[in-house]
Amino acid sequence: MLLGLDVGGTFTDAVIIDAHRVVATAKRRTTKDNLMNGIGEALDAVLEGYDTSNIEQVTLSTTVVTNTIVEAKEQVVDLYVITGPGRNVDDIFPVEPIYLQGYTDHRGIVVERTPADAVRGIANMVQARSGTDLAAVSAKFGVRNPHEELSITEELKNTYHTISNGSLLSGSLNFPRRTISAYFNSAVTPVFTVFKRNVEDALSARNILAPLHILKADGGSLPMEHMVSRPVETVFTGPAATVLGLSALGVIGNKHTVALDIGGTTTDISLWKHGKPLMTKNGVSIREYPSAVRSFAVTSVGIGGESVIRLKNGNLTVGPERVGPSVALGGIEPTLGDALIVLGHANYGDFNLASRALQDLADAIQATLRSNNVNTSNNQLTLIKTASDVARLIVEKALQTIQHGINEVVKVENKRPIYVVADIVHPDPFVPAQLVIVGGTAASLGPIIGDRLGLPIHIPSDAAVANAIGAGVANHTMAITIHVDTKRRTMVVPELGIQDTSSHLRSAQAVEEVAYGLLREAAKEQGLVTSDALPDIETISVEDFPVVDGWQSMERIITVKVQLQAGVSSYVES
Numbered sequence: 001m002l003l004g005l006d007v008g009g010t011f012t013d014a015v016i017i018d019a020h021r022v023v024a025t026a027k028r029r030t031t032k033d034n035l036m037n038g039i040g041e042a043l044d045a046v047l048e049g050y051d052t053s054n055i056e057q058v059t060l061s062t063t064v065v066t067n068t069i070v071e072a073k074e075q076v077v078d079l080y081v082i083t084g085p086g087r088n089v090d091d092i093f094p095v096e097p098i099y100l101q102g103y104t105d106h107r108g109i110v111v112e113r114t115p116a117d118a119v120r121g122i123a124n125m126v127q128a129r130s131g132t133d134l135a136a137v138s139a140k141f142g143v144r145n146p147h148e149e150l151s152i153t154e155e156l157k158n159t160y161h162t163i164s165n166g167s168l169l170s171g172s173l174n175f176p177r178r179t180i181s182a183y184f185n186s187a188v189t190p191v192f193t194v195f196k197r198n199v200e201d202a203l204s205a206r207n208i209l210a211p212l213h214i215l216k217a218d219g220g221s222l223p224m225e226h227m228v229s230r231p232v233e234t235v236f237t238g239p240a241a242t243v244l245g246l247s248a249l250g251v252i253g254n255k256h257t258v259a260l261d262i263g264g265t266t267t268d269i270s271l272w273k274h275g276k277p278l279m280t281k282n283g284v285s286i287r288e289y290p291s292a293v294r295s296f297a298v299t300s301v302g303i304g305g306e307s308v309i310r311l312k313n314g315n316l317t318v319g320p321e322r323v324g325p326s327v328a329l330g331g332i333e334p335t336l337g338d339a340l341i342v343l344g345h346a347n348y349g350d351f352n353l354a355s356r357a358l359q360d361l362a363d364a365i366q367a368t369l370r371s372n373n374v375n376t377s378n379n380q381l382t383l384i385k386t387a388s389d390v391a392r393l394i395v396e397k398a399l400q401t402i403q404h405g406i407n408e409v410v411k412v413e414n415k416r417p418i419y420v421v422a423d424i425v426h427p428d429p430f431v432p433a434q435l436v437i438v439g440g441t442a443a444s445l446g447p448i449i450g451d452r453l454g455l456p457i458h459i460p461s462d463a464a465v466a467n468a469i470g471a472g473v474a475n476h477t478m479a480i481t482i483h484v485d486t487k488r489r490t491m492v493v494p495e496l497g498i499q500d501t502s503s504h505l506r507s508a509q510a511v512e513e514v515a516y517g518l519l520r521e522a523a524k525e526q527g528l529v530t531s532d533a534l535p536d537i538e539t540i541s542v543e544d545f546p547v548v549d550g551w552q553s554m555e556r557i558i559t560v561k562v563q564l565q566a567g568v569s570s571y572v573e574s
Helices: 035-047 064-070 116-130 147-156 175-205 237-249 336-342 351-372 387-414 421-425 442-453 463-472 508-525
Strands: 002-007 011-018 021-029 057-062 078-082 110-112 134-139 162-165 212-215 221-223 257-262 267-273 298-301 309-312 315-318 434-438 479-485 490-493 498-500 537-549 552-564
Touching: 002 035, 002 463, 011 035, 011 463, 021 035, 021 463, 035 175, 057 175, 057 237, 057 463, 064 175, 064 237, 078 116, 078 147, 078 175, 116 147, 134 147, 134 175, 147 162, 162 175, 175 212, 212 237, 237 257, 237 267, 237 298, 237 434, 237 463, 257 387, 257 442, 267 387, 298 387, 309 336, 309 351, 315 387, 336 351, 336 387, 336 442, 351 387, 387 442, 434 442, 434 463, 442 463, 479 508, 508 537, 508 552
Parallel strands: 002 057, 057 212, 078 134, 134 162, 257 434
Antiparallel strands: 002 011, 011 021, 212 221, 257 267, 267 298, 309 315, 479 490, 479 552, 490 498, 537 552
């Protein structure tokens, strides 16, 4: 049996999957002040009647890291960078960086070394001022030779408890993205460490001894122990779980599909072409900062079932805030959910409480119009007399927000640069052909969205716990990047700490074959695949640049990135 957990901003969902079937589900409120209470309640509910010794694996997705970053509650980090010559980077990172002497060129040659004693002296002064025990180190072209990054890290170990390296988090070129990833990786390590310990305690208290995995933003999973050194990759795992849940339920097909996950706080929008979800090209943005974290291309809009309704400056608004449950469930402020209940689209909680709250809002609107002597010509609020009037207006505003979000996502996709000749000859613009909708609010709001957009919709069984299903059947994954300089005969694999100075590789094809072999061995060592298994591997990118020397192009710089195929291990029947 597989146990899937999704710790969302509003609800914590749990599912048990046995022999490709969902045999038990549970949904409990996420307790933000103490996440473990909500997780414990969901576990107790889903495990009732089941022998925990039969659970083979636990996989979870969580908003802990995402919320920490979005709410700007991450810890202070001292950011050390080795830039060498080039553009000024003062304004592109979340904090002002500490510049260290040194320089590695584009070939991976260390042109100028960073003096060890200088690093120690600078670190002592910087740490005395900041008081933090968290640091991050990133060097331009560190992926082609991580020597300077690793040497500086060694010198910082006596000063800092946690140090993240840009080259170890991503083997891809793009110094700013790697640096931002390293910064946020250290910044969220403390909260992730506490979360990890609490989850392990909750599972142990229930005699669940199965291996614990956690989802990454790209839809793969890694053992929790391995993720301790790279918690930034758990950012946006909620949307990733949605994508995996849709894959596992087999509801997408080959049509151009807009998928919506309508939760309590937000609606996540993803696009699918020919049965596959679209990915970010270079990495997801964390706040406004572009990172190297590979992710599904998912956009969130601030509309969910518990988006609060308020009268502000003579206007009726819905979302993006969420302050608690709907009034029908004992909340203190009316929500979109209350509006759906009043209109008969949802059937939960106390209808009378929801109706009374919206009627009070209708009365407040009329009182505001009278007291302010507002010019009522063309003012839609003049039509608000009853609870149903408020509900209809609120649902209309929610639909407008979601429709605008979908239109913007589709517009961005259709404006993407074209890099392949085949795409020019056979263009395939994204034109939505269907909607697939999951999440706790899918059943009540989904049909209305379909009518609004004039598109057929599909709401699968167990749509309310699709995220937990996706987490439960997520494939194990890891990625490596190989950089080869044929002239210098060097091969560097940053993620594995490999620096070979006697490489005989001469072609991109040969580098790709070596990458597959190294990835298989690394996956076996980390227990991600069995010794006799041949895992599915995908090539993420291949860069093959000629080196011009003496007016001839005899040598090459080759970069290949591969990973264990992300996605789901099996389809699931509800």
